[in-house]
Amino acid sequence: MEQPTVENTSPTESTVPPSNPPDAASDRRTFLKKIAALVVGGIAVMVPLGAGLATFLNPLRKRIGSGGAAEFIKVTTLEALKDDGLPHRFAVVADKSNIWMTEKNVAVGSVYLKRKGDQVVAWNTVCPHLGCQVDVVAGGSFKCPCHNSIFKPDGSVTAGSVSPRGMDELDVDTAALKDGEVRVRYQNFIASIAEKKPSS
Ligand code: FES
Incomplete structure (x- = not known):
């Protein structure tokens, strides 16, 4: 009787791939x-x-106003500003630039200037409450027509006004005053807060 052949089924190197x-x-x-x-x-x-x-x-x-980066802008001459201790309104004209173009001599805002001898004080004309334009009233005080905030001649706000702070005073270039020029660091500030903080 013929013996059955047994196949060798053990794995070889050629049939089983290595694990890695x-x-x-x-x-x-x-x-x-x-x-x-x-x-x-x-x-x-x-x-x-x-x-x-x-x-x-x-x-x-x-x-768009990065606050401290604002430069002094010539607003007028000392000679053209009455030495009467009263605030006078002046337009602020400057070149306006963006990344595409520069516009020459554009009205960018306005200021009140008050002269006493060779000293000049400047305020932004914008009301710190909600941004209306403030008027000058008798005696050199200021009044906002929108919600009747009243500011004293030194720019401080009177009790009972809705404005959270006084008028925004602006830096004046004192060196330029000696040369007869009134140069102001024109800036806008965030409305409706007690702190005077440049808008950006
Ligand atoms: S905007 Fe001036 S009092 Fe309101």
């Missing part, structure tokens, strides 16, 4: 290196790009 083939590990390392290079390269590009963008937009930030 060397080629796959190498491919994974290469892939990870490429990802790392992409991340580092991306950061290297984005940092200067961000800095460049900030510089590019800088004129826009200045235009």
Whole structure:
């Protein structure tokens, strides 16, 4: 009787793949290196790009009022300002720039100027309550027509007014006054708060 043959079913090197083939590990390392290079390269590009963008937009930030960045603007001459201790209104005219263009000699606002000898005090004409234009009334006081806030001749707010603070006083270039020029650091401020804070 013929004996049945028994097949050898034990695994051989050629039929069972290795659990972690060397080629796959190498491919994974290469892939990870490429990802790392992409991340580092991306950061290297984005940092200067961000800095460049900030510089590019800088004129826009200045235009919309970054507070401390405002420069002195010539408003009038000392000779043209009456030395009567009363506030007089003057337009503020300046070049207005954004990232695309510059407009020459544009009215950007107005100020009250009060002269006493060679000293000049300046206020923004905008009411600190909600932004109406403040008027001058008898005796050199100020009154807002919108909600009747009253400001004393020194710009401070009177009791009972709704304005949360006095008129916004502006810096005057004292060096320029010696040369007969009235130059003011024209700024706008956030309305409806007690603190005098430049708007941005
Ligand atoms: S806006 Fe001036 S009192 Fe209200």
